[in-house]
Amino acid sequence: MAMKLVKKTDEYSIYLRGDKRYAVEDAGKKPVNGEEKVRILVAEELLKVAAAPKKEEPVAEEAPAEDAAEEAAPAEDAPAEEEK
Numbered sequence: 233m234a235m236k237l238v239k240k241t242d243e244y245s246i247y248l249r250g251d252k253r254y255a256v257e258d259a260g261k262k263p264v265n266g267e268e269k270v271r272i273l274v275a276e277e278l279l280k281v282a283a284a285p286k287k288e289e290p291v292a293e294e295a296p297a298e299d300a301a302e303e304a305a306p307a308e309d310a311p312a313e314e315e316k
Contacts, residue, residue, distance in 0.1 A: 244272060254278060 235247035235255060244264060247255040256264040256272055264272065273279035 238278070239276060246272070246276065246278065 235249050238246045238248050238254070240246075243259055245257045247257070249255055254269075254273055256269045258264050270279065270281065274281055
């Protein structure tokens with residue numbers, strides 16, 4: 233399958249491949265990949281990038297569980313001291 237030229241500038245050429253994905257070549261006909269390719273496709277409005285959802289840190293949930301374990305430990309030691 234041949235690639236169809238979508239846009240050509242002095243800096244790069246954008247092609248539409250047969251599988252409906254884009255290929256980007258620089259002025260020296262070398263392929264452009266990774267973040268640089270994404271930046272070019274977004275700038276040309278050929279690709280839309282969604283923001284990744286922020287992950288909540290479970291640190292706040294773990295802290296109370298540790299406090300409860302520490303409070304339970306002294307209560308268990310108290311009856312042992314009375315038996316002596």
